[in-house]
Amino acid sequence: MDAREIISVLDEKGEVSLETWKPLSVKKNRDGTVDVLYKNLHVGRDDDPVFLWIYANVLEDEWDVRILERITFQKEDLAWILRYVPKRGEGL
Template sequence: MDTSAIIRILSEKGEVSLDTWRVISIKENGDGTADILYKNRHVGRNGDPVFLWIYANVVDEDEDVRVLERITFKKDDILWLIRHVFPKVKIIRGLSNSPPTGGV
């Protein structure tokens, strides 16, 4: 299915308001799913935006898209996750607005 069709279907179904969320990236996976990344148009600032990630099942036969998972997050949330899930990975300086926190 065309990526613009995926975005349109999610909008028409009321899953994501394009008045609130701007599409940043979409990645179609080989298993019939898609990862879609949005940025909030109203909440957050340019240096500290709010994102929405949707993991969806793309059903070509029915021309439908079904949301499997949805997560709203900020940049610091991802940095925190990387620090604690992958503690040996070095964080690139300048990505975080806050100093690194200690591990558990």
């Protein structure tokens, strides 16, 4: 399944409405999963948009995409998370 097909399946299933979310990026992983990043078309501002990240399993033989995790966030949330993610070799 290519990126457009993955986006289409999620929209058709009612998981992520393309009327609300604009797809920005799809990253396919070697293990059969994908990371999909969307931007909200109605909430947030141009300088501070609201994003949706989806981690999903792609079932090629069933022509299905199953969401494993979803997170809605803004840029400020990323800055907060990155402050607390330890650098390699650092512990708490």
